[in-house]
Amino acid sequence: MLGEAIGTLSADDDLRCIIVRGAGERAFSPGNDIGEFATERADRAQAIEYGRVMHATAQALEDCRHPLLAQIHGLCVGGGLEIAALCDLRICGEGSRFGAPIKNLGLVMAYPEMAPLVRLAGVAVALEILLEGRIFDAAEAKDKGLVTRVVPDAEVATEARAAAQRIADGAPLAARWHKKFARRLTDTRPLTTAERDECFDCYDTEDFRIGYQAFLAKRKPDFLGR
Amino acid sequence: MLGEAIGTLSADDDLRCIIVRGAGERAFSPGNDIGEFATERADRAQAIEYGRVMHATAQALEDCRHPLLAQIHGLCVGGGLEIAALCDLRICGEGSRFGAPIKNLGLVMAYPEMAPLVRLAGVAVALEILLEGRIFDAAEAKDKGLVTRVVPDAEVATEARAAAQRIADGAPLAARWHKKFARRLTDTRPLTTAERDECFDCYDTEDFRIGYQAFLAKRKPDFLGR
Amino acid sequence: MLGEAIGTLSADDDLRCIIVRGAGERAFSPGNDIGEFATERADRAQAIEYGRVMHATAQALEDCRHPLLAQIHGLCVGGGLEIAALCDLRICGEGSRFGAPIKNLGLVMAYPEMAPLVRLAGVAVALEILLEGRIFDAAEAKDKGLVTRVVPDAEVATEARAAAQRIADGAPLAARWHKKFARRLTDTRPLTTAERDECFDCYDTEDFRIGYQAFLAKRKPDFLGR
Numbered sequence: 061m062l063g064e065a066i067g068t069l070s071a072d073d074d075l076r077c078i079i080v081r082g083a084g085e086r087a088f089s090p091g092n093d094i095g096e097f098a099t100e101r102a103d104r105a106q107a108i109e110y111g112r113v114m115h116a117t118a119q120a121l122e123d124c125r126h127p128l129l130a131q132i133h134g135l136c137v138g139g140g141l142e143i144a145a146l147c148d149l150r151i152c153g154e155g156s157r158f159g160a161p162i163k164n165l166g167l168v169m170a171y172p173e174m175a176p177l178v179r180l181a182g183v184a185v186a187l188e189i190l191l192e193g194r195i196f197d198a199a200e201a202k203d204k205g206l207v208t209r210v211v212p213d214a215e216v217a218t219e220a221r222a223a224a225q226r227i228a229d230g231a232p233l234a235a236r237w238h239k240k241f242a243r244r245l246t247d248t249r250p251l252t253t254a255e256r257d258e259c260f261d262c263y264d265t266e267d268f269r270i271g272y273q274a275f276l277a278k279r280k281p282d283f284l285g286r
Numbered sequence: 287m288l289g290e291a292i293g294t295l296s297a298d299d300d301l302r303c304i305i306v307r308g309a310g311e312r313a314f315s316p317g318n319d320i321g322e323f324a325t326e327r328a329d330r331a332q333a334i335e336y337g338r339v340m341h342a343t344a345q346a347l348e349d350c351r352h353p354l355l356a357q358i359h360g361l362c363v364g365g366g367l368e369i370a371a372l373c374d375l376r377i378c379g380e381g382s383r384f385g386a387p388i389k390n391l392g393l394v395m396a397y398p399e400m401a402p403l404v405r406l407a408g409v410a411v412a413l414e415i416l417l418e419g420r421i422f423d424a425a426e427a428k429d430k431g432l433v434t435r436v437v438p439d440a441e442v443a444t445e446a447r448a449a450a451q452r453i454a455d456g457a458p459l460a461a462r463w464h465k466k467f468a469r470r471l472t473d474t475r476p477l478t479t480a481e482r483d484e485c486f487d488c489y490d491t492e493d494f495r496i497g498y499q500a501f502l503a504k505r506k507p508d509f510l511g512r
Numbered sequence: 513m514l515g516e517a518i519g520t521l522s523a524d525d526d527l528r529c530i531i532v533r534g535a536g537e538r539a540f541s542p543g544n545d546i547g548e549f550a551t552e553r554a555d556r557a558q559a560i561e562y563g564r565v566m567h568a569t570a571q572a573l574e575d576c577r578h579p580l581l582a583q584i585h586g587l588c589v590g591g592g593l594e595i596a597a598l599c600d601l602r603i604c605g606e607g608s609r610f611g612a613p614i615k616n617l618g619l620v621m622a623y624p625e626m627a628p629l630v631r632l633a634g635v636a637v638a639l640e641i642l643l644e645g646r647i648f649d650a651a652e653a654k655d656k657g658l659v660t661r662v663v664p665d666a667e668v669a670t671e672a673r674a675a676a677q678r679i680a681d682g683a684p685l686a687a688r689w690h691k692k693f694a695r696r697l698t699d700t701r702p703l704t705t706a707e708r709d710e711c712f713d714c715y716d717t718e719d720f721r722i723g724y725q726a727f728l729a730k731r732k733p734d735f736l737g738r
Contacts, residue, residue, distance in 0.1 A: 065313075068463075071718050082705060093619050094557055095503075097498055101489060103489050103490055104486045104489040104490045105486060106489070107486045107489040108483065108486050111485070111486060118714075121518070121607075123387075127639075127643050148636070148640070148643060149320055149636075149639075149640055149643070151643070157564050161462060162460070162466070163456030163460045164455075164456060164457075164497060164500075164501070164507060165457075165488070165494065165497040165498060165501060165507075166457035166459070166460055166461050166488060166491060166493035166494040166495075166496060166497035166498070166507070166509060167457075167460060167488050167494060168463040168464060168485050169464065169466060169467070169483035169485070170482070170486075171471065171477055171481070171482055171485065172472075172482075174464075174468065174471060175471055176469055176564070178468065178471050178472075179634075179636075180634070180635075180636055181407075181433070182405075182406070183405060183468050183472055184375075184405075184406055184431070184434070184469065186375070186468060187353075187374050187464060187465065187468045188374070188375055188434055190457070190460075190461075190464040190468075191353050191374060191375070191453045191461055191464060191465075192375070192449055192452045192453055192617060193413045193452060193456055194452065205634070205636070208636070209639055213307070216561055220677060223644055225718070226644045226646065227643045227644055228643060230615030230616060230643070231616075231617075231618035231619075234614070234615045234618055234619060234642075235615060235642075235643055237620040238620060238621065238639060238642040238643060239621060239639065239643075241620070241621070241626055242626065242630065242635050242638060242639045242642075243634065243635075244623075245623065245626060246629055246630075246635060248700045251623055255623070256622070256623055256624075256630070257560065259563070259620050259621070259622035259623065260556045260559045260560050260563060261556060262618060262619050262620045263554075263555050263556040263558070263559040263619070264556045265553055265618060267505045267618035268617065268618040269615060269618075271617040271618035271619070272549055272550075272617060272618075273439070273493075274616075275546055275617060276546075277618070280618075281616060282561075283291055283416075283618060284590060290590060295587060312631035320714060320724075320728075321728075322729055323724055324724075328715075329715050329716055330712045330713060330716045332715070333712045333715040334709065334712050337711070339714060347683045352529055389682030389683055389687060389690070390681075390682060390683075390723060390726075390727070390733060391683075391720065391723040391724060391727060391733075392683035392687075392710050392717060392719035392722060392724070392733070392735060393683075393684050393685055393686060393687070393714050393715070393720060393723070394689040394690060394693070394714045394722040395690065395693070395711070396708070396711035396712075397693060397696075397697065397703055397707070397708055398713065399693065400690075400693055400697060401697055404694065404697050404698075408631075408632070408657070408696050409631060409632075409695075409697065409698060410600070410601075410631075410632055410657070411662070412694060413579075413601075413691065413694045414601055414660055416602070416686075416687075416690040416694075417579050417601070417679045417682070417687055417690060417691075418675055418678045418679055419602070419678060420678065439614075460644070462716075474700045502713050510607060511700040
C-alpha cells in the first residue's frame with residue numbers, strides 16, 4: 061500500500077516534497093507485526109510472496125522522483141528503519157529509538173532492505189546493528205549517520221515541515237535532477253556523454269530565468285517547475 | 287599464524303563470535319616490529335614474500351564466517367589498525383591510540399590493507415591518516431568512524447564480552463548470513479535471483495521456530511544454529 | 513586557471529604538498545559570480561562551454577599527484593565547496609560557513625562536481641545539502657564529514673601550515689603512492705597483479721634506507737624523494 065501510494069505521488073509533477081510518517085506520534089514504525097508471521101510468513105514459500113511485496117515497496121521509495129522526508133516520532137525499528145533509510149532526509153525526536161533486532165527471531169534482513177542501510181551508514185554500522193541487535197537512542201542514531209537531524213520531541217513536526225518548505229521553495233526540476241544524479245552516482249557504470257550533459261538542461265528552463273531574475277532583484281523566486 | 291587460527295575457527299560451526307585481542311593489556315598491536323625489517327623485509331623481493339603472508343592473514347579475516355570483535359587495549363597502530371579494520375566491531379578504551387605513520391619509514395600501505403580502512407572510514411580519512419601520519423586518541427578514532435565504541439580503559443574487556451554475548455545470543459545462522467550479505471553488498475556485481483532469495487532460507491530453519499515461539503512466550507530464545 | 517596551475521604543480525617532482533586557499537581571509541570561495549551568468553552562462557550552449565572549463569579544473573585537482581590541502585577561511589560555498597571536496601585535507605575556522613544553495617537559482621550540480629561530495633560525505637549528506645540549500649556552520653560541516661579539522665579562525669593558517677609540514681616531512685613517494693592507491697580503490701575494476709605488487713616498489717627506494725636508518729638512530733628522516 062505504501063509502495064502504491066508512493067508510485068502515484070511520484071508521477072504527480074505538481075509535488076515538490078513528500079513527508080513520510082507514522083499514524084500518530086507514538087511510532088514511525090515499531091517494526092513488523094510478529095503475530096502476522098504465523099499466517100503470512102510461516103515458511104520460506106510464504107516469506108517469498110510476502111518479500112516480493114515488501115521489496116516492491118522499497119523499490120517504489122527508491123524510484124520516487126520527489127524528495128522524501130521521514131518525519132520520525134518515537135520508535136523506528138526493523139521495517140521502519142528500512143523505510144526511513146530509503147527516504148532522503150530523516151528528522152527525529154530526542155526520544156526516538158532505533159534498531160533492527162531480527163537476529164532474536166532467527167531471521168535475516170534481505171538485500172533490498174540492507175543495501176539502503178549500508179549506503180546510508182556504511183557496512184560496519186549496518187553489521188553492528190544486525191549482529192548485536194541493540195535498540196539505541198536518537199543521539200547514537202545521529203552519531204551513526206542514520207538520521208539527518210535530531211530535535212526535541214515536541215518540535216519534530218515543525219522541523220519536518222520547515223525542512224520540507226525549504227525543499228519546496230527550491231526549483232522542483234533541480235530537486236528531481238539532484239535525486240536522479242545522486243542515485244546514478246551509486247551505480248558504478250561509466251556515465252555516457254548524454255548523461256554527463258544532462259546537468260546543462262536546467263539552463264534552458266523557465267525556472268532558471270525566474271531564479272536568476274529573483275537573485276538580481278534580491279527577492280524570493282517563485283518557481284513554476286518547468 | 288593469526289590467519290591460520292582464524293581459518294580453523296571459521297570452519298567451526300559451533301562458534302558464534304570471535305574476540306580478537308592483543309596479549310596483555312598494553313597494546314592491541316604496536317604495529318610492525320621495525321627491527322625485523324633488516325632480515326625479513328630488506329628489499330622488494332623479501333617484502334613480496336612477507337606481503338603474501340600478511341595478505342593471506344587479511345584474507346582469512348575477511349573470509350571469516352563468524353562475527354569478529356576487536357577488543358582494543360592501548361595502542362592500535364599500523365598492522366594493528368589494519369587487523370582491527372578487518373573485524374566487524376571494534377571496542378576500545380579511552381586511552382587507546384591509533385595511527386599508521388609508515389610514511390616516516392618511506393613505506394606504503396598495500397591495497398589489501400588500505401581497502402578495509404577505506405571501506406570502514408572512507409577515502410578521506412584513510413588518506414589523512416597516511417599522509418599526515420599522526421598518532422591520535424580514541425575520541426578522534428570514534429569521530430573518524432574507526433571504532434564502534436569507546437569505554438573507560440578498565441571496562442574494555444567487560445564491554446567486549448557483553449557485546450560478544452549479545453551477538454552470541456542471536457541466531458548463529460542469521461549472524462553468518464548478515465556477514466555474508468554485508469560483504470556481498472561491497473561487491474558491485476548485480477545480485478543473481480538465487481542470491482536475492484537466499485534471505486528467505488531462514489524461514490525454514492529450526493531457529494526461526496525457536497525464535498518465534500520464544501517471542502510469543504516472552505522468553506529468551508535458545509538457538510541451536512540450524 | 514586553477515586547473516592549469518594545478519597541472520603544472522602536479523608535474524613538479526620537487527613538490528611535497530600544495531595548499532589551496534582563497535585570496536585574503538574573508539572567503540575560501542563565496543561560490544560563483546552570479547552576475548557573470550548573463551554573459552557566460554545565459555543558456556544551455558554557453559553553459560556547456562563554461563562547464564567544460566570547470567570540469568577540466570575538477571579533473572586537474574582529481575589527477576594531482578601531490579597532497580592537496582584546502583586552507584579554508586570564511587565562506588566555502590558552491591564551487592568553493594566542490595574545490596574543497598577535491599582536496600585531500602580540509603582545515604577550516606570555527607566561523608567558516610558551507611553550503612551549495614543552487615536550487616534557489618533553478619540550477620543543478622553536475623556529476624563531476626557532485627561525485628567528490630558524495631565520495632567525501634555520502635549520498636545522504638550531498639542530497640540534504642542540495643535539496644534544502646541551507647548555509648551551515650563549521651561544526652555541522654565537521655559533523656557531516658565535509659571538513660577534516662576545525663580550529664579557531666585565527667589559527668587556520670598555522671594549522672594548515674603544520675599539517676602541510678607533517679605531510680612534507682614524510683617520504684614524498686609514499687605520499688604519491690598513497691594518493692594513487694586511494695584513488696584506485698574508488699574504482700571498482702579488479703586490481704591486476706602488477707597493481708597489487710606496486711606497493712612493494714617502495715622497498716627498493718633510497719628513501720626506505722633513509723627512513724629505516726633514521727628510525728634505528730632515533731632521528732628524523734631527511735627524505736630525498738627517490
